[in-house]
Amino acid sequence: MDDKTRRSLQAGPEQLLYASILEKGMLFGMVLLLITYIIYVVGILKPYIPLADIPSYWSTDVHDYLHRAGIESGWSWVKMLGYGDFLNFTGIALLAGVSIFCFLSIVPMLLKQGDKLYAFFAILEVIILGVAASGVLGTGGH
Amino acid sequence: MERMGKACLVVILLLIMAYLMVGPATAEVSSNVAPAADSTPWWFWALTLLVVCFIMGIAAVLGGVGGGVLFVPIISGFFPFHLDFVRGAGLLVALAGALAAGPGLLKMNLASLRLAIPVALIASTFSIVGAMIGLALPTNVVQISLGVTILGICVLMLTAKKSELPDVPHADRLSSALRIYGVYQEASTGQVIDWKIHRTPQGLILFVAIGIMAGMFGLGAGWANVPVLNLLMGAPLKISVATSKFLLSITDTSAAWIYMNNGCVIPMIVVPSIIGIMLGSFVGVALLRVTKPGLVRWIVIGLLSFSGLRALMKGLGI
Numbered sequence: 312m313d314d315k316t317r318r319s320l321q322a323g324p325e326q327l328l329y330a331s332i333l334e335k336g337m338l339f340g341m342v343l344l345l346i347t348y349i350i351y352v353v354g355i356l357k358p359y360i361p362l363a364d365i366p367s368y369w370s371t372d373v374h375d376y377l378h379r380a381g382i383e384s385g386w387s388w389v390k391m392l393g394y395g396d397f398l399n400f401t402g403i404a405l406l407a408g409v410s411i412f413c414f415l416s417i418v419p420m421l422l423k424q425g426d427k428l429y430a431f432f433a434i435l436e437v438i439i440l441g442v443a444a445s446g447v448l449g450t451g452g453h
Numbered sequence: 454m455e456r457m458g459k460a461c462l463v464v465i466l467l468l469i470m471a472y473l474m475v476g477p478a479t480a481e482v483s484s485n486v487a488p489a490a491d492s493t494p495w496w497f498w499a500l501t502l503l504v505v506c507f508i509m510g511i512a513a514v515l516g517g518v519g520g521g522v523l524f525v526p527i528i529s530g531f532f533p534f535h536l537d538f539v540r541g542a543g544l545l546v547a548l549a550g551a552l553a554a555g556p557g558l559l560k561m562n563l564a565s566l567r568l569a570i571p572v573a574l575i576a577s578t579f580s581i582v583g584a585m586i587g588l589a590l591p592t593n594v595v596q597i598s599l600g601v602t603i604l605g606i607c608v609l610m611l612t613a614k615k616s617e618l619p620d621v622p623h624a625d626r627l628s629s630a631l632r633i634y635g636v637y638q639e640a641s642t643g644q645v646i647d648w649k650i651h652r653t654p655q656g657l658i659l660f661v662a663i664g665i666m667a668g669m670f671g672l673g674a675g676w677a678n679v680p681v682l683n684l685l686m687g688a689p690l691k692i693s694v695a696t697s698k699f700l701l702s703i704t705d706t707s708a709a710w711i712y713m714n715n716g717c718v719i720p721m722i723v724v725p726s727i728i729g730i731m732l733g734s735f736v737g738v739a740l741l742r743v744t745k746p747g748l749v750r751w752i753v754i755g756l757l758s759f760s761g762l763r764a765l766m767k768g769l770g771i
Contacts, residue, residue: 319636320645322562329566333702334556341549341731348724352499365495365721366533372592373537377716384716399720400713403545406552407713410706428631432570436577436703443581443707446714 325417325424332416336409344402347395356395385446411440493533495721502532503725506546510733515744516753518610519701520730521547521673523753526603526760529596530767534722536592536599540671541717542726544709547673549727550734551701563695568633568650568688572696573703575657576664576674580704583668584711593768599670600765606676607758610750613680621687624649628686637692648689656686668708673701 322330350356360368360380368376377384382391391397414433421430442448506520509527513520525543529536558564587595624634634649650656659681667674678697682688688696712718 320562320638322560323566326559326562326566330556330559333552333559337552337556340552344724344727348720348728351720362495362721365719366493366498369534369538369719369722372535373588373715373717376535376538376719382716385714396720399724400718403713403718403720403723406545406549407706407709409552410703429567429570432574436570436574439574439577439581440703440707440710443577443710444714446710448581448585448711448714 325420325429328420329413329417332413333409336405336412340402340405340409342402343405344399347398347402351395351399354395356393356398358396359391359394360396408444411437411444414440498532499721499725502528502722503729506726506729507733507736510730510735511737511740512733512749512753512756513730514734514737514741515749517750518753519547519673519675519698520550520734521671521701521705522603522606522676523757523760524726524730525671526599526757526764528726529599530760530763534719536595537588537712537717538719538722540587541709541712542719542723543671543673544667544705544712545718545723546726546730547671547701548705548709549731550673551698551705553731553734555699555702558695558699561695562635562637563691564699565633565635565688565692565696567631567635568682568692568696569700569703571631571633571657572660572682573700575660576667576700576704577707579661579664580668580708581711583665583670584708585668586665587669587671588711588715588717593770595669596764596768598768600761600763600768602666602670602672603757603761603764607754607761609676609680610754610757614684615679615690616683617690618646618648619683619687619689621649621651623651625651625653627653635692637689639691646689648692650682650686650688652685652687656681659685664704667704668711671708671712674704675701 351358352362359382368380371379376382388397388400392401414437418430418433418437421427421433505527506524509523510520513523521543524546525539528534528542529539532539534542555564559566590598628634628650631653633653634647636645636647638645659677663674663677663681666672666677675694675697678700679690679693682693682697683690
């Protein structure tokens with residue numbers, strides 16, 4: 312196998328950078344998820360909804376759940392991180408947000424390589440994921 | 454082996470029928486009907502969810518499907534959780550699996566970032582649309598659509614062919630302009646394979662529908678990604694499977710945020726599900742060497758068929 316073939320078998324630098332950030336974010340998110348869940352279940356932090364009451368909420372639709380529990384949708388969970396159940400959202404949000412950082416990180420590398428089109432695609436993807444994460448998109452509800 | 458598979462299918466059928474006759478503790482489908490108070494303690498459901506997801510994780514690996522596609526129909530069919538929360542959890546389960554596999558697949562150059570990015574732009578945009586449609590529609594309509602989709606996936610699993618190295622005589626103009634091509638080495642033979650794709654515009658159009666379905670039902674979309682990438686666009690099977698798995702980490706991210714921002718995430722459902730599926734996947738990979746995947750595939754198709762039927766029946770109020 313010649314050097315050219317060997318090089319082409321390897322992932323490009325932007326792909327390796329993306330993979331590296333994805334891996335770190337995933338591992339950190341998973342560990343955070345596990346730790347916050349233990350804090351929640353063991354009762355180190357008091358949950359907003361008592362554990363014994365959860366079964367009366369999870370069988371109703373989301374509209375009723377939010378209304379009955381007095382929870383606001385969107386990013387209101389940030390204000391409730393002092394509760395054991397809402398603390399779990401930090402790990403979940405990290406797992407759901409890591410791809411945004413991955414795309415952001417490869418933009419300078421793509422521009423440096425002169426790959427303006429893919430840099431534009433990466434920025435567009437950041438905007439799409441950012442809009443989804445921002446909570447500006449409402450739904451019709453049930 | 455085929456006979457054994459069919460026998461397993463029959464056993465599963467009988468077990469599920471027996472379960473249905475005894476009467477599972479499931480929630481009412483219609484949001485207009487007040488749900489019955491569930492006297493079962495929370496820890497029972499959390500523990501059962503963990504065990505079921507662990508088994509599902511094993512079955513998913515051995516059956517060659519994603520965890521998300523098993524999770525939503527099975528958990529919504531046989532657990533007391535409302536479909537809104539099951540779909541939110543399903544997306545996060547599929548997302549966690551994709552995030553865990555993604556870095557390795559990218560580093561090995563089996564998942565192609567150049568192929569994934571244009572596809573992800575379309576799929577992630579339309580998975581947002583799908584999530585918004587799914588949350589706006591009445592639950593019974595989503596249940597019926599989910600049932601039909603799951604039964605369709607079973608048909609796809611039974612009939613779809615796979616092509617290790619599809620014949621792509623010429624790359625189309627769009628894929629050439631986007632420089633979507635690559636090289637990989639087949640580990641079993643050592644052969645170095647140059648790959649390129651064709652029919653890119655048609656493939657991208659299909660990802661509109663795939664994105665909508667992924668967001669609407671909270672299913673991982675590997676079952677649809679792979680045939681489109683492999684059979685339609687002509688990417689080699691390994692590249693298609695790996696890129697599809699990585700792609701889910703982007704498609705499911707956008708839909709997961711919509712569900713999360715609408716309150717459809719209950720940590721007591723999400724965390725045991727993710728842990729169970731992940732642990733099951735590790736065991737599944739270890740078992741892959743000693744198990745006959747063909748047999749497990751039959752079991753998975755059987756489970757999916759009954760879960761799809763159950764979703765359909767729940768949606769129709771039967």
